[in-house]
Amino acid sequence: MIEQFPVLIVVTPLILSFVVNVAGLWNRRLCFYIVVVALASCVVFSLGILKTVLTQGEPIRYSLGNWQPPWGIEYVIDHLNALILVSVAVVALLVAVYAKRSLEQEIHESKIPQVYTLFLLQVTGLLGITATGDLFNLYVLLEIASFSAYAVIAMGERGADFAAFRYVIFGTIGACAYLLGTGYLYILTGSLNMIDVAHLLPQSFYSKALLVGLAFFMVGVGIKMGIFPLHVWLPDAYTLAPSAVSALLAPLFTKVGAYVIIRIMFTVFDPAFSIDLYPVTDIVGWLAAIGILFACIMALAQSDLKRMLCYLIVAEMGYILIGLASANRLGLTGAILHIVNDMFMMACLFTVAGAIFYQTGTRDIYQFRYLHRTMPITLAVFVVGALSVIGVPPLCGFFSKWYLLLGAIEAKQWALVVVLLISSLIYAVLFFRVIERAYLEPREDHSHASQKGHPAPTLDKVPLSMLAPMVFIAAGIILLGIFSGKIIAHIIEFAIPAAL
């Protein structure tokens, strides 16, 4: 049974999404439970896969339908995929539990089954992208994930449909660019299987077509990832989407895109090409630096909490690119660790934004007075997420930042070091803005003991099904931080190509 896990992890949510849609016609209440079952089984599968990879030491190579590669499609799961599969599955499950009440408040009752269908399709796409070892299969799954994203974003608030349309246009350019990249690789090597292409590619290293292919790949995945300057669709799309949907998309979609870039740059295109032959990593470094600074400045200008977090995603993507640009083991360790960490950190922050919206109906930072009285637990979770993004140890954000810093120092990329440090400070400003407003109530007379006119301290009115996942994610952030060493030593060490 466990050998079938690689395909089950993709097929289960796919089939169950269809079941959800049909079941929705009959009984709407069932949909949520089917979703939870689907995602819980995905978590189990992903953990099983991780265990297999760790004990086996070698990547799992699963041929779909028993058609042998390179003609058949195969799923290749090595340490990198396995880690990301687990993160995606866990975050998706937590967000799904969170999503129930949030979606019920924001979306009309009759559309709930459709949203859950799209939810599961989205997760199918993401898990598939992570698991597959075939370039074209990745395109198909990328499009599956994207379509579900387009459709489900359009269900949001005023302006969401237009934002979704823009996202369709942009996203299609991205996916088509990826397809072109695959096409170029196919022309040069005659194969679509990643490992096979990696073997055949070195013969064509000096051809211009290959360079064009790589450029198309980078642009295509860059649009999906939200790298500056291809991120333009991101703020509108993720801000206007329903809260639970943003909480699903924001942490996962862009990070899976980052995984794809790592796969392409280092598995398909040998490190010798990506790093030594052409200055790909230099360009990536510059994009990263400018992108981070740009995103930080834009984030400072936002008063909508979710929009601010969207720009934060762009900045965090820049961090991962810094890791790639350093082009050494330490930098890549930081980048991979940051993918996992950022999934949890963004999930934490977006679920908090959604919870605040659920209880107070606003996302405007300037309206956050007295929030610590009415939503103490939510704010505590927010503080954990914020401190992690700023980079306070022992939370996970510090460790990925540490490795990125070490990688940049070793590569002597001082501009990247400076950008890393400055952005941490800007993050501190960003988050303490919110924390200050939420926790402190400026008043003239400090010893005014009676609190007339201020809401009485209560526990959050957010339901438990929303609070519990948030607390779990926050706990995850703390645990990821404490155990980063183990994760790095046992998993990430093997995920980085040995050539580095």
Add this chain to the structure above:
Amino acid sequence: METIHTATPLLALLASLIGAFLILFTGGKRPNLREFWTILAAVTKFALICSMLPPILQGKIIEYTVIEIYKGITFQLRVDTFGMIFALLASCLWVVVSVYSIGYMRTLKEHAQTRYFFCFALALFGATGVALAGNVLTLYMFYEILTVATFPLVVHKETPEAIKAGRKYLAYLLTGASFILFAMGLTYYLTGTLDFAPGGFVAGHGSKELLSLLFVVFIIGFGSKAAIMPLHEWLPSAMIAPAPVSALLHAVAVVKAGVFCCLRVILYIFGPEVLSDLGLGITLAFVVSFTVIFANIIALTQDNLKRRLAFSTINNLSIIILGAALLSSQGIKGAMLHIPFHGFMKITLFMCAGAIYVKTRLENISAMGGIGRQMPITMAAFTIGAAGLIGIPPVCGFISKWYLCLGTLEAHEIIFLMVLLASALLDAAYFFPVIYGAFFKHSKGIKSTFDEAPALVVAPIVVTAIGTLLFGLFPDAFIHFFQLAALSAQNILGG
């Protein structure tokens, strides 16, 4: 040097962490239980740290690795003689200030007391962690925790002024933290390790320019918390916090953490040999001398008592760094002694300022004429503390300043002796008016009859004032500060 592996350091840290959460969950509904947790945590912590004292005095080191992150990077607690000094100081004074806080907050019926005690406990968690850290990474972690935990305490009053002060606080300290992060990364890259070693460990791992740059970045980073000019501006602004906060945190825990870290950099990362090789010891000494004199001059102009004390603190912190920068055995001993002795003296002074505020709501010295008649015990303690800071025996300040002066002579730098003496003169210049006015002047609103602050507020003041006298007469009393300092200097220079 023999190394013992026990979990006692971790337990000492956990005492305040668990205490903090107990305080948080007890909340404002049962204030007596909440205050009980504070006292219990403080006493437990102090007891645990004292229990580690005997092996340390015998020259052993206690080590405890919490978790290994990567090769060469661990979260490790290592208790050595220098760390003990700071740990003892922080934990001992926490007990005292907790009692004082209870009296202060209750008398003034302050708001948000749960948040206050919670953050206080977390801040002590951070400060003790800084003291017991075995490498730069652990130090950095607790340093950040300390900054974050003290922010709510600085903005406690929640007035616009307080919030501005809080922002300034964060701006200075977090920027400093960025510098430290960079320096830490560079150190690991150059040497492959981050563990502290008496006498330094960076020798030979980089070019002169690179090591000098590293040193400068470290000092800028930690110097912001140690209030070296021009990175000092946050400290006077932070005086907006309630007096117990100023007392413990800004005279003892936060700024002493900064100075402690600076000394760790000078003595345990770089070491006297490397620094004198690079010529950076004297450079640093000159830089901080500027702070020493200038801070005292500014103190003369301050009418707000707490602000005057803040500048006096800035002056003393730079004196400590000066002592270490001299890189001589007596200087190091003096610097390490001045950390706890100044802590005791300054906390007495700040608590006095708080007592005066509790009783009369006065903050400005010019309005405090004759307060000595109303509050003789408070002012007597103030006089003792001030005398110690000036350097008058038998208060303990005399002993640390004596060794500092000896240190300047040992390093053959008379100019710094002049600096120290000038600073002492200036100390006298701004402390005497306070004392004189308190006993011999008259201001409106001050009673001539005995009307002291409540007992819970005055008792801790008396305890610390007696402490300063005790240490002045028997520097090695109870907690063996003197021996610890001497052992540290020995290890650094000899070992």
Add this chain to the structure above:
Amino acid sequence: MIDTLFTHYNYWVFAVLLMIGLYSMMAKNNLMKKLIGMNIFQWAIILYFISIGAKRGAQIPIVVGAHGQGENLAIHAAEYINPLPHVLMLTAIVVGVATTGISLALLIAIYKRYNTIEEDKIIEALKK
């Protein structure tokens, strides 16, 4: 250069179509035109892929009467045009159809809400 233009004309056609599509997506104000541009963009890529599988004088990749012969059948792969791009592009066409479907659905929803499908008018309506 000129002979490349004539022998590799499929690349040029593909590039021109791609740019037309891209221009349309970016510069046109009407959302429907953007959608059509997106379609052109996608079909350009599809045409490109199919064109690279073509060979001069080769047969279509269907073996007549091969059913039931199993492994005994040997063929000359060089005589048949490459079927793989065709297969890939079938998938891509389906993806394109799905994209068009979603976009059209979105367009209908946008038209219902804002009564226009001109981009600048929609942005203005949103600002209010």
